[in-house]
Amino acid sequence: MVQQTMTIDARQVQQLEATSVLQVYRRIPVVLVRGEGSHLFDADGKEYIDLLSGIGVASLGHAHPGLADALAAQARELLHTSNLFFHPLQGQVASALADLSGLDRAFFTNSGTEAVEACLKFARRFWFTNGSPRRTELVAFDRSFHGRTFGALSVTSGAPYREPFEPLVPGVTFISPDDPASLHRAASDRTAAIIVEPIQGEGGVWPLSAAMSTAIRTTCAETGALLIADEIQCGLGRTGRPFHSAALDLKPDLMPLGKALGGGVPVGAALMTERVAEAIAFGDHGSTYGGNLLACRAALVFLGALQDGLVDRVDTAGARVEARLRLLAERYDVIKEIRGSGLMWGLDLDESVAERMVGTALKHGLIINRTAGTVIRLLPPLTISDDDIDAGLDRLDSALESAIAGGT
Numbered sequence: 001m002v003q004q005t006m007t008i009d010a011r012q013v014q015q016l017e018a019t020s021v022l023q024v025y026r027r028i029p030v031v032l033v034r035g036e037g038s039h040l041f042d043a044d045g046k047e048y049i050d051l052l053s054g055i056g057v058a059s060l061g062h063a064h065p066g067l068a069d070a071l072a073a074q075a076r077e078l079l080h081t082s083n084l085f086f087h088p089l090q091g092q093v094a095s096a097l098a099d100l101s102g103l104d105r106a107f108f109t110n111s112g113t114e115a116v117e118a119c120l121k122f123a124r125r126f127w128f129t130n131g132s133p134r135r136t137e138l139v140a141f142d143r144s145f146h147g148r149t150f151g152a153l154s155v156t157s158g159a160p161y162r163e164p165f166e167p168l169v170p171g172v173t174f175i176s177p178d179d180p181a182s183l184h185r186a187a188s189d190r191t192a193a194i195i196v197e198p199i200q201g202e203g204g205v206w207p208l209s210a211a212m213s214t215a216i217r218t219t220c221a222e223t224g225a226l227l228i229a230d231e232i233q234c235g236l237g238r239t240g241r242p243f244h245s246a247a248l249d250l251k252p253d254l255m256p257l258g259k260a261l262g263g264g265v266p267v268g269a270a271l272m273t274e275r276v277a278e279a280i281a282f283g284d285h286g287s288t289y290g291g292n293l294l295a296c297r298a299a300l301v302f303l304g305a306l307q308d309g310l311v312d313r314v315d316t317a318g319a320r321v322e323a324r325l326r327l328l329a330e331r332y333d334v335i336k337e338i339r340g341s342g343l344m345w346g347l348d349l350d351e352s353v354a355e356r357m358v359g360t361a362l363k364h365g366l367i368i369n370r371t372a373g374t375v376i377r378l379l380p381p382l383t384i385s386d387d388d389i390d391a392g393l394d395r396l397d398s399a400l401e402s403a404i405a406g407g408t
């Protein structure tokens, strides 16, 4: 029987999951049941400051009144009709995304991975349509993460993600993000596209260097390869700019988006230039749910907030976070490096401390995340207030002190 009770017994939840949910996530033993702005509450009523926002998704914070009202209104009106009919909202979302990105058209998906998958297919289709069907190869980067479906996984670099599922899509060359010269060697007139995260997220929060950005620009110009800038994690205001590729002077032909776009409602988009769009024909790609009414309504609320000054606010908030993190780095020599921009930060720590940090932070009422083994990642809601930044970083400071001391 499906239960719809709102009284949640944390032990029962964990037991039920252990026997009924596929065990692919090693869950953190907390049952989060309610949120408000940058705060979360667990089933026992304990409060946390959320510096993760569901891995960069709850962009407007939790239980945002404007988003909640819009979703409730949409649910009362119409949720879904499929992509077979004209859609009252997709054009509005697509044109807002075009204004923001300088790209021309959007294809809507339900996730970031699907947006990557769409971009890879559209890049192939571009060359097929333009008389180069053998131009199918891809260049991707070490430490990259683009998702876990076969296409997206094929351009994701980590062996643990890949090995159990090989063989993957052929023709992908990985290069080091620290070796711009290798890009010139890897790309050729067989390269359909280069795919890059302007700031690598899952790989450990690594901003792309100016030298590699230059190499990408020149290689695309020399070989004609398309550029796919994966802005799923670092885009849509996260770094205090609409898109981080613009800060690197990169002009992508295709751009997958997701995460922040729906503020928590699953929605992604593959943006593209008109030149790419012209190569794609009716029936080439599709999705039953992609960009349905609920998803688009959420995206409109989020994009409205971006247009109303949220990007500048992230810039200011980001400077506050960075200043505090630099102080922490001076104080604790287990912090080897701090990397990031805006409200996307990674603290590269000694491994033994990094391992303890997520659990220790929880005890201190703080939600953070560890990625790439040694990196503590911060992706707070884009709406986080100065007070919550200060309180969150106070808690991070205390958690670091405890984790270094060896306890929780």
Ligand code: PLP
Binding pocket: 055, 111, 112, 113, 114, 116, 145, 146, 147, 148, 197, 201, 202, 230, 231, 232, 233, 234, 258, 259
């Ligand atoms: N690309 C990047 C850069 C990501 O960070 C992620 C998720 O972390 C993805 C793609 C996959 O997105 P999703 O998990 O929404 O499918």
